[in-house]
Amino acid sequence: MQLDDFQRLIAAVRSEIGKAVQGQGPLIDLLLVSLFARGHCLLEGPPGTAKTLLAKSLSSAVSLGFGRIQFTPDLMPGDVLGVNLFDFRTNAFHLTRGPVFTDILLADEINRAPPKTQSALLQAMNERVVTIDGKDYPLGSDFFVIATQNPIEQQGTYPLPEAQLDRFLFKLVVDFPDRDAEIAILTRHAAQPLDFEARRAGIVPVLDAQALEAGRRLVDAIRLDRTILTYIVDLVRATRSDPDILHGASTRAADALAGAVRARAAVEGRDYGLPDDVQALLVPALRHRIVLGPSAEIEGRAADEVLANILNRIDAPR
Structure with missing residues (x-):
């Protein structure tokens, strides 16, 4: 396909x-x-x-x-x-x-x-x-x-x-x-x-099973530049040291996010991933994988807000 x-x-x-x-x-x-x-x-x-x-x-x-x-x-x-x-x-x-x-x-x-x-x-x-x-x-x-x-x-x-x-x-x-x-x-x-x-x-x-499998093979063929992978790792690692987060995201979460970036690139009609893909998928991919600390909960902060702050803090590759 x-x-x-x-x-x-x-x-x-x-x-x-x-x-x-x-x-x-x-x-x-x-x-x-x-x-x-x-x-x-x-x-x-x-x-x-x-x-x-x-x-x-x-x-x-x-x-x-x-x-x-x-x-x-x-x-x-x-x-x-x-x-x-x-x-x-x-x-x-x-x-x-x-x-x-x-x-x-x-x-x-x-x-x-x-x-x-x-x-x-x-x-x-x-x-x-x-x-x-x-x-x-x-x-x-x-x-x-x-x-x-x-x-x-x-x-x-x-x-x-x-x-x-x-x-x-x-x-x-x-x-x-x-x-x-x-x-x-x-x-x-x-x-x-x-x-x-x-x-x-x-x-x-x-969409039948054959077309689904062909589409997945297309997604599998999309490779991410090292700068994109580094960007994903830096964002995920930032969740482990953020003072508002008690438990950060795992390596499995980073790997899942990288796979989702490849799929989004294909859905958007590209054979390469962009920092925009990472930024669009970070919150839905990690909002359920982090545990907020007591201070963040007391102040009424949501996981989406904390992740958005991390996005703003980590520079995207150019």
């Missing part, structure tokens, strides 16, 4: 998702960057901001398997991964596969399940393999998790541990659309039946 073909493919996927989701263009772009960078996405925002609709719209535009897990406090790891059940007719155990065995997995309200259940996804997200009763089951190279959580619903939720958060390439904050976009959304829905599935009516698959 050439860059021109990749650009047309990205435009087609954007267009199809845009049939259902309006006013979230930058969010869609970051979701596509994550998809082609082989990362996973965590969507955080108040209820009613189309987080679930965005995930389902992407699945409708892509010819891949789709599964959904509604995380609840009583959900068990076996409900996610599956279990071996004994069949008395054959006198043997057979695996009943859980919803994790799919290509695109929507983990809805992931912070409503206890840590024991959340941890069931750790191996799957990191290695794209699950182990059940000592046997490994591959999930395939297309395995892609989109998780959602509502930050304003504190009761009955369990904060995601750092190890779980580190498996997500991006944490994307989903905000309310502007006034014009909301009017456009209501205008469109006024001409549709009053059911959720009608929101995605008209979306046709424009």
Whole structure:
């Protein structure tokens, strides 16, 4: 696949998702960057901001398997991964596969399940393999998790541990659309039946597994200049010495950011990365990977603000 073909493919996927989701263009772009960078996405925002609709719209535009897990406090790891059940007719155990065995997995309200259940996804997200009763089951190279959580619903939720958060390439904050976009959304829905599935009516698959793999090979072929890699390392290392940050980002975070920069360069139609790519992706790639110190929390500073200060402090390569 050439860059021109990749650009047309990205435009087609954007267009199809845009049939259902309006006013979230930058969010869609970051979701596509994550998809082609082989990362996973965590969507955080108040209820009613189309987080679930965005995930389902992407699945409708892509010819891949789709599964959904509604995380609840009583959900068990076996409900996610599956279990071996004994069949008395054959006198043997057979695996009943859980919803994790799919290509695109929507983990809805992931912070409503206890840590024991959340941890069931750790191996799957990191290695794209699950182990059940000592046997490994591959999930395939297309395995892609989109998780959602509502930050304003504190009761009955369990904060995601750092190890779980580190498996997500991006944490994307989903905000309310502007006034014009909301009017456009209501205008469109006024001409549709009053059911959720009608929101995605008209979306046709424009990306299949072969095209996805070709696009990922294109991203793999993009190489970053040493100055860009040095810039990424300097920014990540700055999070470890910043007085506002208790725990900084890891080497894994730097490596994930570098991969995302390559994917964004391809999405933007370039075969080379720029400092602009690093600056555009630093906050969504690191906001969930740092732990703020007590002073920053007392003063009401957010992770985005602290990371923006680091960006302003570290000189970009010319």
